[in-house]
Amino acid sequence: MKSALRTRYFVSTALIAIVCGLMAGGALSTLDVGLPTVGIPSIAPTIPFPVIPALIIGVFTHWASTAGELPWMDASSRNIVLHSVAIYTTAWFFGLAAAAISMAVSSENGDFLLIIRDFAGLALMTLGARSLGAGRYAGVIPPTYVLITCFFARSHTGAINSWAWPMDRDPANPIAIITILVCLALTLGNLWRPTSHRNYPWLKLH
């Protein structure tokens, strides 16, 4: 366990997670960041601020938790992938706890459910992509998805399309909930598969 924590840069990961959590729950949690120049010109889309720390935590934690892995470890009987996911999830909880504390201290009228949704949705998207064989490039999926939602979030009536849930401040957005559930199922399914079947060489991008 000690070795797993060391090879996965757990101290740095935990620190980044806490900083991102403090950012997400602090004074900026209610801020909508304008995205100039994309989408329909008359209505510029805005991105709720908690999405940005959720992306940072997702990218960094995924890199850190998988940096020490080698391709053969996917099929190792010691289930090294499970260790990485456990560390990833722990860091995610650290971030969430920091967000809760930050929100309580700053007495900001933010929506904690929204932070949970963004953190869980984007984190599980990485793990879900990994389960489908994206390997170490799984961390790219959430930023790419957010980038695409920036382009196409708004319909011509100005409303936010429901699939572009990172742009939507409604924590109960059904597509967000479906994404979380599907990615959770993929992740759990991958972890509990027989190790000999965990490798998906035909889906490997590297």
Next chain:
Amino acid sequence: MIPWYRRPAWWLFAPAAIIVTVYISANVSTDQIVAHREAAIAASSLLLFVSAPLAGVSAALEAGRERQSRGLLETKTRSELHVLWVRIWPSILSSCLVQLLAIAYLLARAGSAPDPVSWLIPIALCAALVLHSLAGYVIGQWVPTAMAVPLTILLSYVWVAFTWTVEPTQLRYMAGPVMAMCCSPAQKLDSQAPLTLLVFSLIMAVAYLGVAVIGGRRGLKNAVSALPRLVTSLVIAGFAFSVALTTGNGIGVLPGRNLAISELQCASQEPTVCLSAVQIARRDSRDLVGKTFAVFNDIGLQPVQRVEPVPAMITGDVLTSTGTAFVSMKPGMSPLEVVHSAASTYSSQLDRFTCDLQNPQKWFETRYLVQAWLDGTAAKRLLTTDEQEAIINFSLTDPTTSEALKSNLSVLNRLPEHQQAAWITSASKDLLHCKVPIMPGGNAS
């Protein structure tokens, strides 16, 4: 030779091409580019949002693979420049193809056009993509791949999107997408805009090249040669900014330039109507514009001798005391739209008031009444019966006031023609002085 199917640039080409196609279909209005090749090509600069991350990300992935493929005891047989070229040419080519696809699609949507293809814009955009590829490669050399890819996307987006709103304005042209604001049908792109992008991208690419040949962290082992290269790159980067600041000096916020009078096509009639080749590309409306103003000249409104396209960001009068009217015309406008646009010149002049409105609601209601009368009067002489009905509804779009305005309009139309013109002239004077005139029937509303 690395096989093509192991090149991320080719794998990323298909999704990027799809995003570009969907983005143009969903978000780029054909009205903005129809019959105007230069506007269509310039509009493609907005698609740097897609092609630039493609260039950067694929180059960052290649840099990561290059780093990982090196053995501990490997000796160098090829120069860093050679390795770099072998690694990044697919990134440059693939992103340029995406950009050219965007240009081709926009040109197809623009349709046939009288203006020539402007080659400087695609060349400048491709130069920008070389810069993004090199930047991605350098990031990939220094940062682990899993973080280099999102970092490249982020930096690319920050550079391309957020420079649009910053000062000095030359920075906007160094990034590129601001060219998408070009151009109205009576404008052409200021050639300084793509030139600034081209010059900055090429010189800055050389600066990145200097950093890239250091060879990442591994190259730092030989710190004696790394330091001068780094310093040289910084000097070149400074030079790139200085040259671009000079090249882009004086372009302004918008990259379009109004066409000179000699570039307009004038019809020999009274009044003389001069429009650009793009404005008359789909339908030559100069005759109808001239007839519309002739109607108002005959009635006795402020005389118009010459009609020209309205300049962008006009600050002066749209109807000058020397008899020049500035009209807004797009290619392919229907006769109803042409008459409405020409007639609107008189009511647009009313918006040039400089005083405080005493009763804003009544002021605007009266302004729309004037507009409706102008439209109706011109339509009666120049358009079909159906179009006459339609143009009035076109003028009185606000359902809360349209009934009252229709009633006032019918009172005004029952007056003898010279009295109608007299009322419009005096009402226009009052409106320009922020007063609400007495209505044609004699009541105050």
